[in-house]
Amino acid sequence: MRVLLLFLDGVGIGKADGRINPFFSARLPNLSNLLDGRVPHRGFKHFQNKLVTLVPVNATLGVAGLPQSGTGQTAIFTGVNAAKMIGRHFGPYPSTTLRPLLEAKNVFRRLQDRGKSVCFANAFPRQFFEYVETGTRRLTVTTLSCQFAGVPLRRLAELRTNRAVSADLTRHRWPERGEPELPTISARRAGEHLAHLTADYDFTLFEYWLTDHAGHSQKMEEAVEVLERFDEFLGGVLQHLDFDSTLLVVMSDHGNIEDLSTKSHTRNPVPCIAAGRGHHEFCARIRNLAHITPAIVSVLCENDGSPS
Secondary structure (H helix, E strand, O other): OEEEEEEEOOOOOOOOOOOOOHHHOOOOHHHHHHOOOOOOEOOEOOEEOOOEEEEEEEOOOOOOOOOOHHHHHHHHHHOOOHHHHHOOOOOOOOOHHHHHHHHHHOHHHHHHOOOOOEEEOEEOOHHHHHHHHOOOOOOOHHHHHHHHHOOOOEOHHHHHOOOOEEOOOOOOOHHHHOOOOOOOOOHHHHHHHHHHHHOOOOEEEEEEOHHHHHHHHOOHHHHHHHHHHHHHHHHHHHHHOOOOOEEEEEEEOOEOOOOOOOOOOEOOOEEEEEEEOOHHHHHHOOOEHHHHHHHHHHHHHOOOOOOO
16 A cells, blocks of 8 residues: 655635636646546535545634645644644744654654655755755755655755656756756656656655745736646656555645635635545545544554554
């Protein structure tokens, strides 16, 4: 049994209105085919067939105000309601108060403690590692979790050998980071690379943050391009993933890109899409962001004698 988590930053379930919601202006054949020809919206938040389950997930965590990445992602990747713990939503980076929680309970560490192999598939450029070496504390939940759990962050060498995936999927941003000789690839090929990488680990995470960036831009053209590129990537994953042995989970931390009428985040629920082995049982466990990691740990450990 394996789990592949595709984490999308800033994707909520919004109105079926193409004037403000790029999900209804973009061509998303792979996502819509997965969901019987539709994409999530306020009137279509629940779905299930033999391969996939879609459920809405509460991203507010019972706390007033707009959900933020620091607390939302901490909840996702630790299983603890971080916003309620500190009494407010906080972001984009986790607060100092949350760092001990991330160190002790992040999903990578919890799985490693149960003998599971883990992988963070994103590739990071040289400038990122130089930034980390300055001693900065402004790191995302995912990179901090890797740092605390001893999970190596992947570099250009792994990207060149297709053992990592670029955050932009196609590698088109790497020349501006000082790597002009790195050829671009299609987003579908990037999905194929991720599917093959997933076969080597019990748990694999890939993070796509351009959705949140596009939401803040409020530019429909940019948002449509970001979603269509992800859909092509998803197509590559779906084509090459072994669903008999793998559970694919697509999850977000808060709403944003689904409503370009506002520059801020939204209080919309976020979609949890699970496909493959045990998809319905997985989604039955999920009500809010803090349920994701416990469900992943249970899925991977409950049938092999490991305590979940």
